[in-house]
Amino acid sequence: MTAGAVVVVAGLQAVGKSTVARLLAQRYERGAYVEGDVFYRMVVSGRADMTPAPSDEAIRQLRLRYRQQALVAASFATEGFVAVLATVVDARHAALLADEVAPHDLRLVWLDAPDDVVAARERERATHAYDGWLAPDGDLVAAVGRLRAQVGPPPPGALVVDTTGRTPDQTAADVYEALR
Numbered sequence: 001m002t003a004g005a006v007v008v009v010a011g012l013q014a015v016g017k018s019t020v021a022r023l024l025a026q027r028y029e030r031g032a033y034v035e036g037d038v039f040y041r042m043v044v045s046g047r048a049d050m051t052p053a054p055s056d057e058a059i060r061q062l063r064l065r066y067r068q069q070a071l072v073a074a075s076f077a078t079e080g081f082v083a084v085l086a087t088v089v090d091a092r093h094a095a096l097l098a099d100e101v102a103p104h105d106l107r108l109v110w111l112d113a114p115d116d117v118v119a120a121r122e123r124e125r126a127t128h129a130y131d132g133w134l135a136p137d138g139d140l141v142a143a144v145g146r147l148r149a150q151v152g153p154p155p156p157g158a159l160v161v162d163t164t165g166r167t168p169d170q171t172a173a174d175v176y177e178a179l180r
Contacts, residue, residue, distance in 0.1 A: 003030055003080040006073045006101045007179065010089045010154075011111035012147055013129035014122040016163045016171060020111060021086035023172035028084075032076040036087030039065040051132050052146055066093055070100030077104040091155035109175050110154035113164045115144040 009021040018035060025031035048058040066089065073083035089097060089108075098106045113121075119140040122130055133143035154160050159178055163171050 002105070003028075003082055004077045005082050005105040005107065006070075006077050006097075007082060007084045007107045007109060008073075008089065008094070008097055009084060009086045009109045009111060009175075010094075010158070012118055012144065012151065013088065013127075014118050014125055015111045015113050016121075016168055017086040017088075017111055019168040020163070020171045020175065021084045023168055024109075024175055025082065025084035027172065027176045028082040030081045032073075032081040032083045034069055034073045034076070034083055034085040036065070036069055036085060039068050042068075049132060050150075052150060063093065063096060066096050067100055070097045074101045074104055077101065088151065089155075090151045091153070094155040094158075107179055108155055108158040109179075110158040110160045111163050111171065112154070112160060113162060115141050115148065117164050118144045 007021075007024065009017050009024065011017050018037065021035075022033045025033040043061065048055055048061050050058050050062055054062075066087070069085055069087055073085045076083035085097075094108060119130075122140060122144070130140060130143040130147065133146045134140065135142060159175065161171055161175060161178075166174075
């Protein structure tokens with residue numbers, strides 16, 4: 001991966017995106033880490049969150065966050081950095097990111113793990129990222145499955161990496177080598 005490129009590290013919550021993206025960015029001579037969660041937290045009132053049945057406003061705000069993330073990543077790429085962006089994105093919106101970072105090269109890395117592994121990691125993090133996806137029975141594994149169904153499969157052309165049983169450093173090293 002050459003300077004002036006954008007790498008999007010995507011996948012479900014608790015699959016390791018933020019940690020792996022930061023470690024990946026550190027491997028480049030000029031790497032910048034663009035944390036997608038920062039853009040989510042910027043809306044301090046009036047936020048409409050994504051849910052299993054998202055409102056038009058939730059989708060509008062999601063697209064706004066993607067545009068802002070892409071603009072920041074593109075600005076780093078313009079200055080000769082490899083910008084590594086960590087975010088949840090699906091195939092419908094991956095094209096939006098590609099459009100926003102053009103003419104910079106965009107590579108999509110999709111981190112994945114089985115639903116039970118993601119649920120166990122989420123329990124360890126205690127971030128409540130799946131609260132909006134929980135049914136009354138509180139089954140976190142099923143909540144992960146509901147989000148997975150909405151996000152869909154990895155977009156075509158994505159580098160898919162299963163993080164099960166791997167450290168973030170191992171995953172970042174493998175992604176770095178695969179993108180070279």
